[in-house]
Amino acid sequence: MRIVIVDDEDLARGVLREHCEHHPDISIVAECRNGFEAVKAVAETKPDLLFLDVQMPKLNGLEVLELLDPVPAIIFVTAYDMYAVKAFDVHAVDYLLKPFSRERFEEALQRARERIVDGTVPDFSAVARENLRHAPAVERILIRDGTKVHIISADAIDYIEAQDDYVSVHSGGKAYLKPEALSGLEASLDPARFIRIHRSYILNIDRLSRLETYAKDSRIAILKDGTRLPISRKGFDKLKDLL
Amino acid sequence: MHPLLKDRRALLLYLLVWLAFALMLAALMAIPGRISTAAALAFTAPLMLLYAFVSLSAWYICRAFPLATTNIARVLSANILASALSSVLLLAAALGWEEVIQWLLPGTGTPGWEMESLPLLAAAGVVLFLLASAVHYLLAAFDLARTAERNALQLQVLARDAELKALRAQIDPHFLFNSLNSISALTATDPPTARAMTLKLADFLRLSMSYGARDTVSLDEELSLARSFLDIEKVRFGNRLGIELDLDDEVCRCRVAPLILQPIVENAIGHGIAGLVDGGTIRIAGLSRNGKLVLTVENPADPGRPRNPGNGMGLSNVRKRLSGLYGAEGRLDVSDEPDRFVASISFPARSV
Numbered sequence: 001m002r003i004v005i006v007d008d009e010d011l012a013r014g015v016l017r018e019h020c021e022h023h024p025d026i027s028i029v030a031e032c033r034n035g036f037e038a039v040k041a042v043a044e045t046k047p048d049l050l051f052l053d054v055q056m057p058k059l060n061g062l063e064v065l066e067l068l069d070p071v072p073a074i075i076f077v078t079a080y081d082m083y084a085v086k087a088f089d090v091h092a093v094d095y096l097l098k099p100f101s102r103e104r105f106e107e108a109l110q111r112a113r114e115r116i117v118d119g120t121v122p123d124f125s126a127v128a129r130e131n132l133r134h135a136p137a138v139e140r141i142l143i144r145d146g147t148k149v150h151i152i153s154a155d156a157i158d159y160i161e162a163q164d165d166y167v168s169v170h171s172g173g174k175a176y177l178k179p180e181a182l183s184g185l186e187a188s189l190d191p192a193r194f195i196r197i198h199r200s201y202i203l204n205i206d207r208l209s210r211l212e213t214y215a216k217d218s219r220i221a222i223l224k225d226g227t228r229l230p231i232s233r234k235g236f237d238k239l240k241d242l243l
Numbered sequence: 244m245h246p247l248l249k250d251r252r253a254l255l256l257y258l259l260v261w262l263a264f265a266l267m268l269a270a271l272m273a274i275p276g277r278i279s280t281a282a283a284l285a286f287t288a289p290l291m292l293l294y295a296f297v298s299l300s301a302w303y304i305c306r307a308f309p310l311a312t313t314n315i316a317r318v319l320s321a322n323i324l325a326s327a328l329s330s331v332l333l334l335a336a337a338l339g340w341e342e343v344i345q346w347l348l349p350g351t352g353t354p355g356w357e358m359e360s361l362p363l364l365a366a367a368g369v370v371l372f373l374l375a376s377a378v379h380y381l382l383a384a385f386d387l388a389r390t391a392e393r394n395a396l397q398l399q400v401l402a403r404d405a406e407l408k409a410l411r412a413q414i415d416p417h418f419l420f421n422s423l424n425s426i427s428a429l430t431a432t433d434p435p436t437a438r439a440m441t442l443k444l445a446d447f448l449r450l451s452m453s454y455g456a457r458d459t460v461s462l463d464e465e466l467s468l469a470r471s472f473l474d475i476e477k478v479r480f481g482n483r484l485g486i487e488l489d490l491d492d493e494v495c496r497c498r499v500a501p502l503i504l505q506p507i508v509e510n511a512i513g514h515g516i517a518g519l520v521d522g523g524t525i526r527i528a529g530l531s532r533n534g535k536l537v538l539t540v541e542n543p544a545d546p547g548r549p550r551n552p553g554n555g556m557g558l559s560n561v562r563k564r565l566s567g568l569y570g571a572e573g574r575l576d577v578s579d580e581p582d583r584f585v586a587s588i589s590f591p592a593r594s595v
Contacts (some may be wrong), residue, residue: 011424011479098424
């Protein structure tokens with residue numbers, strides 16, 4: 001079995017490595033010190049199982065989860081995280097609480113092996129959603145581009161466009177594709193700054209330059225960079241309320 | 244505006260009291276027998292109702308010359324002057340009202356009785372105004388006592404709140420469980436270091452528990468707590484964590500509130516170093532200047548970290564404790580730059 005260990009602390013990785021050494025069939029294909037390395041390593045090595053620390057610099061474990069595709073079997077590892085642990089329990093996600101015993105490790109590993117054989121995957125997206133509920137509005141959007149991760153801060157977003165099963169995040173003249181629903185993104189962004197002006201568009205209100213009216217109920221938003229976006233009637237009502 | 248004017252029921256009650264005064268005054272006027280009490284009441288009732296409102300001005304006098312901060316001679320002279328002026332006003336109103344009565348109902352009563360009543364009316368004006376003023380002073384004193392009581396209660400709540408938060412902050416669960424995990428890792432690979440770390444953790448827990456029960460500690464003691472905390476974190480983070488201390492002996496002898504620096508140091512790790520892939524160095528500096536002690540904790544930070552403006556980094560507890568302990572002289576200043584976070588606290592330097 002090929003596994004990847006992700007933890008920012010050397011000693012914490014050491015414990016996992018030590019426990020893995022008791023299993024001759026396990027080979028550690030990568031050890032990562034942060035979320036970026038993890039996303040890259042998973043894309044490159046396609047492991048069967050990931051030990052994923054929740055608290056890490058840059059990208060935490062749940063953010064890493066959002067960027068993995070395909071998602072391997074995962075055992076989360078955390079010292080203390082009330083909300084995450086609750087969500088793990090509810091959605092039958094495997095996790096280890098630091099410090100953990102050899103027995104506890106073996107138990108989690110055994111369950112993960114069974115999952116790999118059955119091909120059952122817990123509802124990770126529900127875990128990520130629940131994690132978001134306890135966080136304030138999203139301040140950045142994470143987008144994976146092959147083995148690279150782009151972090152776009154909310155301030156840098158111009159507007160977001162729906163494109164089939166993807167959203168296209170426009171920032172500074174570039175567009176980044178992310179497999180997500182526009183409505184999901186709308187719910188997680190700060191509603192005081194990001195307005196759903198149309199079925200297919202979310203606008204960063206700071207980028208709005210002016211509105212043009214063509215006919216009754218037909219309006220267009222002109223952005224500071226000259227981009228023109230359609231505004232639906234409902235979108236216009238929302239804009240009116242905000243301005 | 245006078246608070247009584249905002250409360251209809253209280254105002255009605257107040258005017259009823261003045262009608263009682265009017266009745267008393269009418270009865271006094273009727274004693275010589277030149278006029279009936281009822282006729283006198285017709286004269287005094289409107290005057291007293293008017294005077295009821297004039298007397299409310301005692302409120303302003305009571306506020307302008309509070310008993311607590313004004314010398315008693317000034318309070319007395321202000322009140323006597325105000326009552327005399329009000330009384331003159333009352334007399335003028337009485338004369339005017341008499342003209343009106345004469346004009347409306349010529350020949351009522353015995354002519355001239357009103358003139359005889361004027362000295363009585365003037366005296367009543369002075370006495371009633373002073374009475375109103377006395378009641379105002381009394382109510383103000385009650386108010387003051389109630390406000391003082393509420394403030395004391397609020398301070399007490401704040402102090403207990405701070406204590407509770409401080410107690411909880413003493414043992415940050417992240418810190419505790421991660422440290423135990425490090426020990427667990429070291430027991431297999433490096434038993435002597437594992438043992439050393441257990442002892443450091445014991446030191447840290449013992450110190451923070453004993454400080455929590457004390458009123459003040461020396462800065463040196465507070466720093467030894469921070470040092471034992473940082474020593475443990477150093478094992479966890481390895482060379483991701485650097486530590487620099489810049490404090491001289493004199494500063495270290497100052498007395499500080501226990502656990503006032505600790506949350507800031509923990510913040511510097513939790514929101515600073517822990518968020519950096521390659522870590523960085525925490526700098527703790529202290530200096531005493533113009534009778535004030537200034538302690539600064541500086542740490543590098545990830546520019547992409549989540550920011551919560553206003554609160555700095557969850558240091559509101561420290562800020563509240565400082566202002567509870569030292570009032571305006573206790574401050575927490577935060578400089579939240581993209582790649583650097585600096586928190587500094589300052590308060591009066593005391594060495595005993």
